[in-house]
Amino acid sequence: MRGTARKIAHITGRRRDKAVEVKIGVQYAPREIVLESGQSVEEVERLVSDALSGKTQLLSLQDEKGRKVLVPTDRLAYVEIGEPTVRKVGFGTL
Template identity: 60%
Template sequence: MEVKIGVQQAARELVVETEESSEAVEKLVSDALGGGAVLALTDNKGRKVIVPTEKLAYVELGPAKTGKVGFAG
């Protein structure tokens, strides 16, 4: 699944591809906003992304990007 994270005072959003379900990511975000100091997600390659909750602007959950084969027409 693709997770887009908006960070306050940052020009670009963070995009993380993760194997977690949308329910699991939503719980991580809720827990972080409910008293956690950071939102921590692990991407498909095992890298960890950590964002301080006071800097979160938004979190958008969407389906994983799929590669296209062939020519678009």
């Protein structure tokens, strides 16, 4: 099973140990949308830039589980893109 997961991660080009945290503020919504995406920081930034420049009417991002988040660009309040986080497994020194 482990080999299969590695093959799938290699084929899709995603690494499970790195994720970009994205926080999206939506106008008139009491809570922000928070997701971890397997997309790169540059790719998320390009998608946000395209949405804000009017090239698309929806900001479309995909989380690590393959779910899509769609937000109308005219309702975007802010987008915060975090650095890739490295997930640590096991015990170690801090």
